Amino acid sequence: MLTGKIKNQVDEIWEVFWTGGVTTPISVIEQFTYLLFIRRLDGIHTSNIRFSELT
Numbered sequence: 001m002l003t004g005k006i007k008n009q010v011d012e013i014w015e016v017f018w019t020g021g022v023t024t025p026i027s028v029i030e031q032f033t034y035l036l037f038i039r040r041l042d043g044i045h046t047s048n049i050r051f052s053e054l055t
Helices: 005-019 025-054
Strands: none
Touching (some): 005 025
């Protein structure tokens, strides 16, 4: 079970989706997963840029 900081962050994101009109849990999970995927791609891209600047 999630506790502490991560749980609070997930709850805040869930609240934003809920107040934004996304009310079905499946849709929230789908959008949340998409955001995590995009965040990971951005991290990889940033890492590649930093590596290319060093070499």
